[in-house]
Amino acid sequence: MADRRPTPDLRSALVTGATGFIGSSLVDRLAKGGVAVTAIVRPGSDPDRIARLPDTVTTHTARGDCADLIACFQQAKPDIVFHLAARFAGSHAPGDIAGLIEDNVTFTAHLCEAAIASDCTALIAAGTGWQNAGSASGDPTPAPNTLYAATKQAADDVIDYYSRLSGLNAITLKIYDSYGPDDPRRKFLAVLREAAENGDTLDATPGDQLLHMVHVDDLVDAFVHAGNLLAAGEIRGRASHTLPSKQAVTLRDLAALWMSANGCRTRIAWGRKTRRDGEVMVPWDGEPLPGWFARIDLHEGLKGC
């Protein structure tokens, strides 16, 4: 399967979120493909994950102001920016608001400004299917289902402006759910494995929400392919696309598939947990990235996850 994966048609790239789950896989792929990668990290990034970046990668620790990013761009001269840095929050407290907006909106604006200031006119940004997810009141108009998703939508507005007024060619790739080996995030599959190993019973929601589970290798394909589309001029201006799986599965189906794939069993008390506010039951249906589809079969992909 590896030989059919897209190879990057880029000389140099700047990557944010390079120590994250998807970002680190993307950096590996780019570096293996001969792309000169500059990774933007933060003072608070995990040093172990920075140390695991390929040797050829240049790291830049962002101070948080725009001038610093402009200087970084002018030195790195990237062809393209892959912007995967984000602060996630499934829910928030009042004290989280300023930080969420700073990390997800202000940093995105600084990044666009710095790109434009150094004649880098290509940006791929990671968005979320949740930007268009919320319709709790029965209103069919899609809206962000969390403040996190609202900040991602806000970042898209900022990118809209830079695209329309400053000539930035930009694609937002809206990710639904992601999985794969060595996921550092404590998501459902990690909790499932832990409960299996400890023989615990896992309390869960009713589990009928539908999920687009996409393997990290497929997501990395999407970012590389989208980068190639921008580099080739096949997409210009502003675009936004989703990265769905072939077939959404319920959380219950996912648990059963994971157990089958990994030959283990977790007792799950379905329905003992209440759904969180804004829980997405049916994913929003957007326009998938043209020329890409999720290829890894879920049962296969779940092995070892």
Added chain:
Amino acid sequence: MADRRPTPDLRSALVTGATGFIGSSLVDRLAKGGVAVTAIVRPGSDPDRIARLPDTVTTHTARGDCADLIACFQQAKPDIVFHLAARFAGSHAPGDIAGLIEDNVTFTAHLCEAAIASDCTALIAAGTGWQNAGSASGDPTPAPNTLYAATKQAADDVIDYYSRLSGLNAITLKIYDSYGPDDPRRKFLAVLREAAENGDTLDATPGDQLLHMVHVDDLVDAFVHAGNLLAAGEIRGRASHTLPSKQAVTLRDLAALWMSANGCRTRIAWGRKTRRDGEVMVPWDGEPLPGWFARIDLHEGLKGC
């Protein structure tokens, strides 16, 4: 005409931007209508304009964090929030980005959070026609034409989330252009008058951009009317409306009307200034606020402005 203006059907209101051009007129109208008004001001607000607020108005100096706003709401217990505070920027430098986002997006999120935390479920927010204005590249999809407009659009996304998930009933009123007596902003009419008084020749763009000039009294009507619609439950959930004039005029026509209304003459060198990036030539056409229209004739309204 004054007897046909809407009277506020509200007991208490919290107003941001209360020292601004439209906000101060709104506060006057609310206070005269017997509404208990709490005005949120900032450490940097003009003391003279704070001093000019009606005696019945309670002022609260916002520290900038959410907890402070929550405490303010819990004391004031407003029925509704009129959110007119904004940082405007026709253009920006890299160093302005963080402040623009903090003032226009983070403050809006704090305000929504504080409203919800104190069971205030009605919000009227001032937006701008520029949120949907930019199509410089010929792309018909509307986009913000400035970073300022992008931050106003981002604030709308945040309001979308609070409306959808937390039961906030919210209307964004998108303002195009505003005018009226005692405008503290140095806008085109002020420059026109100054040039007339000094006998200077004014350098201007070609002047063929179309403007919806709406008198501040008409705008205040719109905010009061929208507040009444929320209070009566006639609008629920999330709405967004524009506040256009009956007929957009070109900047050249506006200058001629102003000179005629004020019996003076300014020499204008049309075309000597280049248009700024993102200049809106034809205003975006949205859905006007139902039950409201701009009533003041432009020639009449311009007298003394």
